[in-house]
Amino acid sequence: MTPPFHRLLAYYSNQSDTPNTHTIRLTDSLRGHLALGLDFPVALAIAVGRHLVLRNTSFLSLNIHVPSVSTTKTLLEGIPIDEKRTYSRAEIVGATRANGNGVLGVVDAVGLWALAADVRTGLLGGGDVVAFQRGTLLGELEGRRRGRGQVLPFWRGGPISVGGHSWFVKRVFGVDVYRADWKED
Numbered sequence: 001m002t003p004p005f006h007r008l009l010a011y012y013s014n015q016s017d018t019p020n021t022h023t024i025r026l027t028d029s030l031r032g033h034l035a036l037g038l039d040f041p042v043a044l045a046i047a048v049g050r051h052l053v054l055r056n057t058s059f060l061s062l063n064i065h066v067p068s069v070s071t072t073k074t075l076l077e078g079i080p081i082d083e084k085r086t087y088s089r090a091e092i093v094g095a096t097r098a099n100g101n102g103v104l105g106v107v108d109a110v111g112l113w114a115l116a117a118d119v120r121t122g123l124l125g126g127g128d129v130v131a132f133q134r135g136t137l138l139g140e141l142e143g144r145r146r147g148r149g150q151v152l153p154f155w156r157g158g159p160i161s162v163g164g165h166s167w168f169v170k171r172v173f174g175v176d177v178y179r180a181d182w183k184e185d
Contacts, residue, residue, distance in 0.1 A: 002135070003073065003135070004072070004073060004077065004133060004134055004135035005069070005071050005072050005074050005135065006066050006067065006069065006072065006135070007134070007135025007136060008074065008132075008135045008137075009024060009064065009066045009069060010022075010066055010135075011138035011139055011142075012024045012028050012029045012031075012032040013028060013066055015028045015031040015032040015035065016028045022065060022066045022067055023057070023063050023064065024051075024063065024064040024066065025063055026047055026048070026051050026062050026063075027173075029046075029047035029050055029051060030043055030044060030047045030173070031173050031174075031175055032047075032138070033046055033047055034169045034173055034175045034177060035142045035145065035176075035177055036115060036138065036141050036142055036145060037115075037141075037144075037145035037150070037152045037157075037158060037159075037177055037178065038115075038152065038158070039154070039157060039158060039159045039160065039165060040159075040168070042157040050064070051063075054069055056068050074132060074133055074135065075096075075101055075104055075105040075108040075109075076096060076101070076105065076108055076109060076112065076129065076132060076133055078099055078101075079096060079099045079101070079133070080095070081095070081126045081129045081130055081133070082126045083125075083126040083127045083130050084127075085126050086118075086121070086123035086124060086125055086126065087113075087123065087124045087125075087126065087129065088122065088124075089110065089113045089117070089122070089124075092109045092112070092113055092124055092129065093106055093109050093110060093113075095109075096108075096109040112124070112128075112132055114152075114156040114157060115141065115152075115156075115157070116132070116137065116141055117156075118150070119151060119152065119153060119156075128140075145177050146176065146177070146178070146179070147178065148162065148178050151178055159178075162178050165177075165178070166178045166179045
C-alpha cells in the first residue's frame with residue numbers, strides 16, 4: 001500500500017510526459033501546480049521549494065524519486081475530522097495546533113485551506129481534509145479547476161488575469177485550467 005504522502009507526490013509524477021516513472025522533475029511539479037489553479041510565479045516558487053527540500057536522486061539534480069522519499073505521512077494525519085461538516089481557516093488551524101503538529105503542520109493546514117476551500121464561502125470541506133490525509137485530494141482539485149466556477153482568488157495563489165493565465169499555461173505547458181466552459185480562441 002502506498003503511503004499517503006507518496007500518493008500526493010505521485011500526482012506530480014503523473015504530470016510528466018512519461019507518467020508512472022515515480023520520478024518528479026521540476027517541470028512536472030510546475031505543471032501540477034498550474035493544473036491546481038495556481039498562478040505561474042506561485043506555482044514556480046512552491047515547485048522549486050519542494051525540489052530543494054525533497055531532492056534525492058543526486059547532488060546536482062532537483063529530481064525527486066517518490067519511493068525514496070523518507071516522509072510517508074501528511075502533516076495533517078491524525079487530526080480528527082468530520083467529513084460531513086465544513087471548516088474555516090481558523091478551525092482547521094486550531095485542530096492542527098491541538099493535535100501538536102507544530103509550525104509546519106499549521107503551514108500545511110493553511111496551504112490546504114488556500115488551495116481547497118470553496119472560493120465563494122471560504123470553507124474547507126471535511127471530505128477534502130480526509131482526502132488530503134489519504135493522499136487522494138490533488139486529482140480531484142485538478143478537476144474542479146477545469147472550469148471558471150472555482151477560480152482561486154489572487155490572494156490565495158490564483159491568477160491575476162484568468163483568461164491570460166489560462167492561455168499562457170495552455171500554450172507553454174499544455175495545461176488546461178479554467179478553460180472547460182469557454183471556447184478555444
